[in-house]
Amino acid sequence: MAKQMVRELHGLVSKLKQERQAHENAIADIDAAFRGLGLEPDERPARRGRRRGRPKGAGRKKTKRRGGWPKGKKRKAGGPGRPKTKKRTAKRAVRRGKGRTGKRYSVPGPESIMKFARKAGAKGATGADIDKHWKSEGRAGSAYNLLGQLVSSKQLRRAKVKGERGSRYIATK
Numbered sequence: 001m002a003k004q005m006v007r008e009l010h011g012l013v014s015k016l017k018q019e020r021q022a023h024e025n026a027i028a029d030i031d032a033a034f035r036g037l038g039l040e041p042d043e044r045p046a047r048r049g050r051r052r053g054r055p056k057g058a059g060r061k062k063t064k065r066r067g068g069w070p071k072g073k074k075r076k077a078g079g080p081g082r083p084k085t086k087k088r089t090a091k092r093a094v095r096r097g098k099g100r101t102g103k104r105y106s107v108p109g110p111e112s113i114m115k116f117a118r119k120a121g122a123k124g125a126t127g128a129d130i131d132k133h134w135k136s137e138g139r140a141g142s143a144y145n146l147l148g149q150l151v152s153s154k155q156l157r158r159a160k161v162k163g164e165r166g167s168r169y170i171a172t173k
Contacts, residue, residue, distance in 0.1 A: 105137070110155075111147050112137065117156060117171040124159060124170035 016088035034040065071116060107115070116133050117125050125133075147169060150156040157170045 019094050036128060065173065070146070103140070105139070109134075109143075113143060113146060113150060114155060114171060114173075120170075122170065124157075124168035126161070126168055127166050130169060 001012055037051060105112075113130055113134070119125075120129075127144060131143045147156065151158050151169070155172060157172050159168045159170060161168055
């Protein structure tokens with residue numbers, strides 16, 4: 001049985017060699033046709049796949065994976081998880097209220113918008129006017145997200161403006 005497999009393998013190899021020679025002859029014919037037309041055939045085929053040289057994943061920072069810690073590193077006593085980095089501890093400090101915080105205003109955002117809409121009266125104020133007022137107070141972002149929240153909580157009523165883009169916002173209380 002083993003001799004039969006060896007014979008089949010030799011037969012397959014010789015068949016592949018013949019096919020390769022046929023392909024090389026076809027390439028030589030194509031190159032000759034190019035030269036006949038005055039064209040230079042490409043010497044190097046287009047590169048396919050990933051770059052040669054570095055194996056896949058080489059040069060990456062080693063961190064804890066499912067398979068355990070990288071060789072040579074030991075887990076610190078005191079709990080699971082990867083070693084703490086500055087970035088991670090900074091994020092944690094922000095979550096705990098010890099880090100960076102936004103600007104504080106004497107009047108909360110929704111209250112400021114409601115006062116502005118009440119001052120506009122029964123006619124209401126346009127979204128652009130409210131956003132301009134928002135920016136004039138030095139607040140970051142735009143007022144449109146808060147306008148949507150106030151409309152959904154029914155503190156403001158949205159009315160379409162005919163013939164114009166945008167809406168007018170009218171205070172309900």
